[in-house]
Amino acid sequence: MKKILTIVLIAFTMGLSAQNYIEHTVQPGETIATIAKKYLVTPFDIYALNPDAKRKFQPNTVLIIPNTKVKNEPIAEEGREIIGYEKHKVRRKETLYGLAKEYNVTEDEIKKANRFLYSENLKRGDRIRIPRYKTVVSRQTLSNTVKKYTVQPSEGKWRIAYKFGITVPELEALNPSMNDVIQPGDVLNVPNIEDKEEKEIESAYGYYEVLPKEGFYRLKVKLDLTQEQLEQLNPELKETGLKAGMILKVPAEVDTTTKLESVGTTNLKTSLSNFKTKKLALMMPYQLNRIDVDSVEEAKARIKDNKLLSIVLDFHVGVLMALDSAKQLGISTDLKVFDTRRQASTVSSILEDNDFSKYDAIIGPMEDSNFNRVALALKGDRVPLIAAMNKPKDVYSNVFQTIPEDKLLTKAMVDYVKADSLKTKVVIISDRANRATSEALQREFPNSKLIFTLTSSKDASKDLLYINPASLQNVFPSGKTYVFLETDDNAFASSVISMINGLRTNRAEIILATTDKNKAFEGKDIDNNYLSNLQFHYPSIYKDYDETKDNGFVTSYRKEYGVTPSKYVARGFDITLDILMRLASAENLYDASVNTVETEYIENKFRYNKALFGGYVNEAVYVVKYSDLRIVEAK
Template sequence: MGIKSNIYMKHILTILLIAFTIGLSAQNYVEHKVQPGETVEIIAKKYLVTPFDIYALNPDAKNNFKTHSVLIIPNSKIKNEPIVENSRELTGYKSHKVKRKETIYSITKQYGISEEELKKANRRLYSENLIKGDKLRIPQYRTIISKQTLSNTVKKYTVQPSEGKWRIAYKFGISVSELEDLNPNMNEVIQPGDTLNVPNIEDTDEKPIEASYGYYEVLPKETFYGLKGKLNLTQEQLEQLNPDLKTSGLKAGMVLKIPQSSETRIAATINSNINTTDLKRNLTNFKTKKIALMMPYQLHKIDVDSVEEAKDRIKNNKLLSIVLDFHVGVLMALDSAKQLGISTNLKVFDTRYHSAITSKLLAENDFSDYDAVIGPMQEESFDRVASALKGDRVPVIAAMNKPKQVYSNVFQTLPEDKLLRKTMLDFIKADSLKVQVVIISDRANKADSEALQKQFPGSKLILSRLDKKNKTKDAFFIYHSELQNVFKPGKTIVFLETDNDSFASSVISMLNGFNVDKTEIILTTLKKGKAFESKDIDNINLSNLKFHYASVHRDYDESKTNGFVKAYRKEYGVTPSKYVARGFDITLDLLMRLASAENLYEASGDTVETEYIENKFRYTTDFFGGYVNQAVYVVKFDDLKVVEAK
């Protein structure tokens, strides 16, 4: 209890420190006030976005959509230029007496009307012939010229065999990122028969897909010269394959058709090893760094005069505990940077985990001269800060979250899930010729597991059983007999793909029972979620199965001397949490990069990879020009410890 008390007291002191340094601050943003009778679908059409885009930025709207509430509306991903459309308005009628030899055709031509319009005004003409002397009503119209936009900007498209994301993006003239924005629930590996949202263009405007070619998405700031080194294709060759380049020029996000040999060359470039950069040798910029830390401390809910009440709030509020741990890591990083000659002016802002407060902070403070902003944690608040500071090119660090949109000034420190999956898949493939592969999956992950099976010819797929009474419901279990005679002497890689903790627990227990004698079972997964962290899963079983997975971070190496860990243990008597380590790693990396170049952008080329206590960072630019961390670990359970797998 004494150690915990020390930690809580330290957190209380941290809160008091923040309370003295806290400031208040916001920005103009595209907002929409819901009018009576409006639905999300109507609003989406008005702004040329999808309902999914609106729900992503306004999650409360799913269950609490009210008139006069304010929604955050993202920029449209669909080009929908206004078109000129003529309409005719009926103003009255004039009389016409039919002459000899006159016909319906000649009369309509004389007055500039259609046959249908004439018959509607004279209904007997539907059944009677025109006779000399008949008196007809001739409708009179006036022409109204107006500009209108297409009402249906998105249509449904069924994925065809051999089509992937890049091919579909190429077909409809959009980027992969835009395709993913239109389909937020799209599987990582799409399958033939999947239905996707795509731009509603004419069928004749769709580009044909050729199976003998590969497809490449142009990165921000890429030039023909840069593509020559990456693809081994000249500008003339690229224009020959992609005629649109001659008129549009090279643009970020466009998908190019390339030979398959060039696609192979890209893969080799991406997978090449990059040595860790020691930024201590490159420190040249020793100007004081101005950093803003925007976190949801929620100080308005804490009575700093009552130590016991503050203790209880820290103990029972998981978010506050995480934030304070991260804050302690930030302060320790500032101290470490100071020892290297890097001074920092840190200003702390309490966002209260509320977008309106974040807007107020932006409105009341000038962030244009800051070297970087760390946070906020809430997705909507982060988006507002990044968007507001984009014009001043102030870097905004997504430290604890993945932003909805990676603007050109955003540094996303958490790698994408698809990179984690690819890293794990490549790691296993390096040994796949020497081992057998078994895939065990629940029904929710069936499609992805079937796609995974195609990656390993000869592998076996075992799906969870369906409920006996409801054949459409997953029962989340497999029979022990289904694993008998599956594992042969030697090594077997078992992929377990599930989000269900009870299913994960039972399968892991069964696998451990088969891991005997000359049979070696290595457990892995492409998507490690909370199912593998259940209290029902024994870490001894995970160690016996040498459980491998791709991870954003690793546990620090206890066998090596670590000044950060030693200092934290001396202060608090316990090992630092992963949030303390993350606060330390992100902040020290930020300060070291700022001190090694003129600004953070210049210090974040894709050949610079840094590594600290538990995290490493290597940034590449994405479609919007922002920076996304590409450095991940493959770790494994070994003797009840999680260590890096080599």
């Protein structure tokens, strides 16, 4: 028996030698991830050769590490070599951060060249040395499992990660300088596997990125797929288990981008633990350079006539009230306010003159171009940037989008109607401009009746924005009927609302709904009594605060300003208090924003879900309704 074992061991050792593997003895503090990174392989490679490492991993364990699968081409590595110093006399308002940017060096490199800066602050008149470097390129042939790969058209991070059997974070670890959005022609480091081992992206399936802390139970709730079903589609799961950033193959019909869940409201007051002072910045277009602060009357007139300024100031008041509320909970805040002036040059100066790397979060700017500029500048330091009043074009990895996407609002309304076990019928009334929306609704409700506006007999492409009243006869039987009205036209909305209000009876309950509550449902031509009679339902990113209940926020505002707070005051309060509460309940905003945490304040609620290879998007929405001429949350 011993001879047989000896022969097996000899054969195994010869096999390792022939396949060019190496051994690694685990040192204290090492993990599979750090070892994989050291040898530029993936954890999957190590587990494949060392299956026992999953249950028994400790110092002095000997692991078999793949050394090479395919011969590598030499890889060019860049380094920096100091070649001298440049003298600089510090001018007024200059900072280490600004000088580092100006001379393309780091703050630490300046400090190393001027040791007194470790104990003293930089001040005007100081004469310092700025190191100068040259780039040294060396070519090194690595005996590892990494090779170069050129990004193809339509390929993103997740496609490449899936193709080479690694997670997105592992791909990012192999490519520290990779852009947030990769482009065709970019050259990346990838596992050096044979072409036949690369996994193919199959159009007949969908794909999903596993989020941090997601287990099979969460995926069952989100994707409606069991562990067995996922393992059947992704056999490697049986070996590796779920890992954050892993790309899973799922059936094509599974919605991998949006899945509204019923999540209970989280009371963060019970989990406050991080009471370090929170460092916040507020970037808003106050445009104070246009206001004569010495003239009170002129300032008042400016605020009255400038709608944007009025919104900004209301939001600002809400922010300050949130800071005061947080202080009462033991959360202190260091807030710095910046006037962006709606100018790109001003935003650039703000970024150059200030070091934001230690900030816990930044709210704003409001303008898309300036927001994008700040997001990109702070992405490397992972400083959270809060889109409070806008939906940014690009949701970078450090962006928190507080306004939910339109498709989430539509889904919330559809799900609400589907969940009503008492409904008997759905009718959809639509103008031709909203044909796509109404036909999508009919697919959600296959037995519904779809009524379009009439067209001109002379020109079928001309929408008359009118329906024949006869088309509504005998449509509403006894019981409950939901009527979706999809239009952007105020006159058409007014006529339909009037018609269906007249068709209500004691036996026929008609509930009006829409997926997009726009200006068509407002104005003097819309009778709010009719909307209240029809219990008008629609999805919304916010709700009106409940006037029937005591509300310390509203009471404090009325006492201070003598009027009811606007929705912008409430939004400034809700967003800021939510940021501070989350920061006080975790180490940072990222850790506090898993999709199982839903918070709610005066008029807004927040449940963030990490976008596929992007930042965090709020998925918490309301369905509200008219009730006795008041707008309340529909339960």
